[in-house]
Amino acid sequence: MDDLLAPLLGLAVAVTIVVAAVLLIRRPRSPRSPLPPGQRVVVVGGGFGGLQAVMKLRRTPVEVTLIDRRNFHLFQPLVYQVATGALSPGEIATPLRAIFKRARNVRVLLGEVGAVDLERQVVSVQPPIEDLPALEVPYDTLIVAGGSKYSYFGNPHWAEHAPEIKSLERALEVRYRILRAFEAAELETDPARRAEWLTFVVVGAGPTGAEMAGQIAELARDTLPSNFRAMDPGAGQILLVEAGDRVLAAFPPDLSASAVRQLDNLGVTSVVNEMVVDIEKAGVELQAPDGTTRHVGARTVVWAAGVAAASVAGRLAEAAGAETDRAGRVTVEPDLTLAGHPDVMALGDMVRVRSRDGGMQDLPGVAPVAMQQGRYAAAVVKRRLAGKPVKPFRYIDKGNLATIGRGRAVAEIKGLHFGGPLAWLLWLGIHIFYLIGFQNRLLVLLRWSFSFVTRGRGARLLTGDAATGSRVGVSTPQE
Secondary structure, three states: HHHHHHHHHHHHHHHHHHHHHHHOOOOOOOOOOOOOOOOOOOOOOHHHHHHHHHHHHOOOEOOOOOOOEOEEHHHHHHHHHOOOOOOOOHOOEHHHHHHOOOOOOEEEEEEEEEEOOOOEEEEEEEEEOOOOOOOEEEEEEEEEOOOOOOOOOOOOOHHHOEEEEEEEEHHHHHHHHHHHHHHHHHHHOHHHOOOHHHHHEOOOOOHHHHHHHHHHHHHHHHHOOHHHOOOOOOHOOOEEEEEOOOOOOOOOHHHHHHHHHHHHOOEEEEEOOOOOOOOOEOEEEEEEEOEEEEEEEOEEEEEOEEEEEEEHHHHHHHHHOEEEEOOOOOEEEOOOEEOEEEEEOOOHEEEEEEOOOOOOOOOOOHHHHHHHHHHHHHHHHHHHHHHOOOOOOOOOOOOOEEEEEEEOOOOOOOOOEEOOOOHHHHHHHHHHHHHHHHHHHHEEEEEEHHHHHHOOOOOOOOOOOOOOOOOOOOOOOOO
């Protein structure tokens, strides 16, 4: 397999460098255009949807204000690689101000959006900095792309023992726990307790869960074996737990089966039809369909299961009197506007979209949906400025990809199902292409190339005081 992958990877590297060189050519700044009276667009959230909306409006004669509680855009699909030491934080995160430094009509505000006054057309923003008061930001068009958060299904106390990997901070927490587990296993002399340290449980077998489990397996079996003396990192077990009947349920059954085989080759055990009913410091409790339970001793548990809409969705729904579903998603019209409020659009994981016939569109909670909706929202603003009619949003499904590990992935593209090295190379190319910033593309490409050749990982630092458990957050891009 390595003989086949090496030339393919070399070709991918060459193509990416050429594309990156073209992207490096900077466009000259455009002079500030006169703004039409009253055209103020406020975008809440600098994730995939919000970022796309602002990027499409940066050369439009409107005044754009982007509000986010973080000062960076996070490339969410690669967060799990930070959690497993494959990438450093600065390689998948780009400061929002740097992205829009040449967009003269874009202003970035750091803050948490609170109340939304739909009658006065203002949003309340609380800066996350001491001694700064809340401020009100007026709008003529409001685009809310607040995203989602992981749901612990009514058990928020599980988060203490099973951190999620939705944010960069929590990814660093997971990285700490994984690396600490291997260090503890090296020091532990009791075989039973050592087995607990070397058992890793990933809850949720969607793309994030499958990718996370595969990365832990590669870390344990490819990267670390020569680093320890008293124990074998690859002697433990990685469990991928799913309450449903198959891994990657959003993919066709044949690709789910392919993913299970590829995970098995890496040493990951797929546990389906078993539900997590309790999580504690020393393990998880699993329940089978017949009601019987069993305890799995594990010191490291990662949560990658269900999601819920961001809290701003609830505040928006309350202000508009709109419906929400069990996941807290606010209901929007086919053109992504709130019912009765055409000046407010919401998109991404925090919404469910009505269809033309009054039903609900079945849209997956993935980045391509949010990106298309962000571009659509910008197009709506432009068409309204031009006095043109607006068509309902229509999602174009370009396919699904999920990586399992080095040279392992599954892909569904326009009815074609395939896996292995070709799917993995396609996954690599797409993720490098959509990363924000030439520097990040180049760094990630170099990281992956080095890791492919050496099977090493360059971000395996156990920061903070390991004895007391205190951690240091994001420090430098080279952490």
